[in-house]
Amino acid sequence: MSVPKVEAFARALRGEVVTSVRTASAAKVASRVSTLGEAFDDIESARTEAARIKDEVLDRLRDLLLEFEARATARRIQVHWASDAAEANRVVLEICRRVAEPGAIVAKAKSMATEEIGLNSALEGAGFRPIETDLGEYVVQIDGDHPSHIVTPIIHKNRVDVARSFVREGLGPYTEDPAELTMQARAKLRDVFRQASVGVSGANFLIAETGRIVLVENEGNNRFSTTAPRVHIAVAGIEKLLPSERELPLFLKLLAGSATGQRLTTYVHLISGPREANDPDGPEEVHVIFLDNGRTRVLEGRYREILRCIRCGACLNVCPVYRQVSGHAYRHVYSGPIGAVLAPALEGIDAIGDLAKASTLCGACEEVCPVKIPIPRMLLELRDEAARAGLGKRDIPWKRFATLAGSELLWRAGLTLLPIARKLPSALGREWAQKREMPMREGRSFREWWRERS
Amino acid sequence: MAVQKPVVDGDWELLRIRLESLGAELRTIESLEEIRGRRAIWDTRLADLAIDLGLIAAGVWDAEVGLSIAEFAIGETGSVVLAAGPESARLGSLAPPLNVVFVRRLVATLEDAFALGMPAATTVIVTGPSRTADIEGILVRGVHGPGAVWVVREP
Known part of the structure; x- marks a missing residue:
């Protein structure tokens, strides 16, 4: 199994894209270290504790889900269950058809879960107008592109790209000033918040004990999308639960520090349900749609710990492969090291199992992971699984190697020929030899040295 | 996690430093003369x-200033905690370009804030101005x- 698709992507990347991704990733890696160092006396024990809590959540998932449903329902939050993407989209569409006119605007807050289920195309297919309101996601949407990073969706674009897109969409006069571009988007998206009938978000945490939805963000579009429209729908993976709000400070600090190098994100929204009778504003209905979409299967298997993930993106920023190839090379909404495991775990190894080879196994991803997911171990297991399933071709012709190494005569002949081996057609196969330098020994061979010594 | 008594008398000087590093400000009541006569929601x-202050009552979408009351502030993170309720529009602290937040109590850390108890109503922890990168x-x-957040200590 080789990685031609990932490599082809890397080769096709524009130089500016590689520079954008590399610079931004390096900056985030640096700020993560300094912020987490200040926020925690002992970052190691904080990560261990977070991993332990998430494992406890996965062990007690069924009970916690039912507890959340009971508490949330008591708060007048309507809880729905979706076993796959189609079912989740259907629930969203049913709600939209009931509360909104055909062609109504749906304000979208940034959410990986709705990317995963392809909600925007489902909404468009049903005649609604979903509009992404996170600045980066908005650019991705008007360009007909895909987010290339879990946290910073347009890390692969520069200001000139954004400027051209905004002029094309009639947002204002051409400018390359990031502040002016941001204000153009602000003005445009204000109208979206005022007009939207429904707001759709993801969820960062769902609290079993209190039935509250927790959302974190920096821009404020998430607060607008969940506050201004009449109806708020949150789509969340079933693994997003936490037992109680006592665990929140740890997770909020780990998430903000790991994702963007902040002590805390600008807004942490604790949503307790629809507006009360005397409240001047707020949604009249709040819905939570729990998404399985392969997660219960992952829960039972050898990639279970991948469900600890809190979507901080730290493993992308630090990954030497991601920095070279950018997120799109992974061909899935979840990119980078986490995507290389999560994508095949959710969708099956025959779909995108080749991603497991797009790694040097350097271990940096596991070192920075705030919930200590053993990503390198999982990548090895995925490779093993793919090999056993006989997927793809193998790079190294082990059978030929075994023949060589199994016969003393052939082996000696091989060693004698080593100094001129580079000039001969390689016995180990062209593709393998092409990419590798044959190592040259220094001085005598071991056998020569041994003979002289004895 | 060990249960400790929350520290409810945080360090106002630390709050000022944190707010400034976020691009927000700790303000005095007297300094609010600057917003005299503006369109506002409170x-x-x-x-x-x-x-x-001679403020002119405006709707959420037209106000230049939103005036809010925080349940408490958090020194360690430079945050204010705002709860929804009949007295204030949720969008009043979000839509206007300037949010002025009055606060009386200050807790030391985020852990203290949760130990003290977050309000039961829909709540937002605000840490500095809205931002993107x-x-x-x-x-x-x-x-x-809001691009500007002023925190005013209530006597």
């Missing part, structure tokens, strides 16, 4: 102050929410 408990990682304030 928490109804601040009606007397609004009259004193989506374009080339360059920090821009005021993308959707």
Whole structure:
């Protein structure tokens, strides 16, 4: 199994894209270290504790889900269950058809879960107008592109790209000033918040004990999308639960520090349900749609710990492969090291199992992971699984190697020929030899040295 | 996690430092002269102050200033905690370009804040001005929410 698709992507990347991704990733890696160092006396024990809590959540998932449903329902939050993407989209569409006119605007807050289920195309297919309101996601949407990073969706674009897109969409006069571009988007998206009938978000945490939805963000579009429209729908993976709000400070600090190098994100929204009778504003209905979409299967298997993930993106920023190839090379909404495991775990190894080879196994991803997911171990297991399933071709012709190494005569002949081996057609196969330098020994061979010594 | 008594008398000087590093400010009541006569939306408990400052009542989408009351502030993170309720529009602290937040109590850390108990109503923890770094990682304030946050200590 080789990685031609990932490599082809890397080769096709524009130089500016590689520079954008590399610079931004390096900056985030640096700020993560300094912020987490200040926020925690002992970052190691904080990560261990977070991993332990998430494992406890996965062990007690069924009970916690039912507890959340009971508490949330008591708060007048309507809880729905979706076993796959189609079912989740259907629930969203049913709600939209009931509360909104055909062609109504749906304000979208940034959410990986709705990317995963392809909600925007489902909404468009049903005649609604979903509009992404996170600045980066908005650019991705008007360009007909895909987010290339879990946290910073347009890390692969520069200001000139954004400027051209905004002029094309009639947002204002051409400018390359990031502040002016941001204000153009602000003005445009204000109208979206005022007009939207429904707001759709993801969820960062769902609290079993209190039935509250927790959302974190920096821009404020998430607060607008969940506050201004009449109806708020949150789509969340079933693994997003936490037992109680006592665990929140740890997770909020780990998430903000790991994702963007902040002590805390600008807004942490604790949503307790629809507006009360005397409240001047707020949604009249709040819905939570729990998404399985392969997660219960992952829960039972050898990639279970991948469900600890809190979507901080730290493993992308630090990954030497991601920095070279950018997120799109992974061909899935979840990119980078986490995507290389999560994508095949959710969708099956025959779909995108080749991603497991797009790694040097350097271990940096596991070192920075705030919930200590053993990503390198999982990548090895995925490779093993793919090999056993006989997927793809193998790079190294082990059978030929075994023949060589199994016969003393052939082996000696091989060693004698080593100094001129580079000039001969390689016995180990062209593709393998092409990419590798044959190592040259220094001085005598071991056998020569041994003979002289004895 | 060991249960400790929350520290409810945080360090106001630390709060000031944190707010400034976020691009927000710790302000005195006297300095609010700067917003005299502006279009504003306010928490109804601040009606007397609004009259004193000659503020003009405006809707959520038209106000230049939103005046809010925080349950408490958090020193370690430079945050204010705002709860929804009949006295204040949720969008009043979000839509206007300037959010002025009155606060009386200060807790030391985020852990203290949760140990003390978050309000039961829908609540938002606000840490500085709205911000984005989506374009080339360059920090821009005021993308959707307020670009300026003033925290005023109530006597």
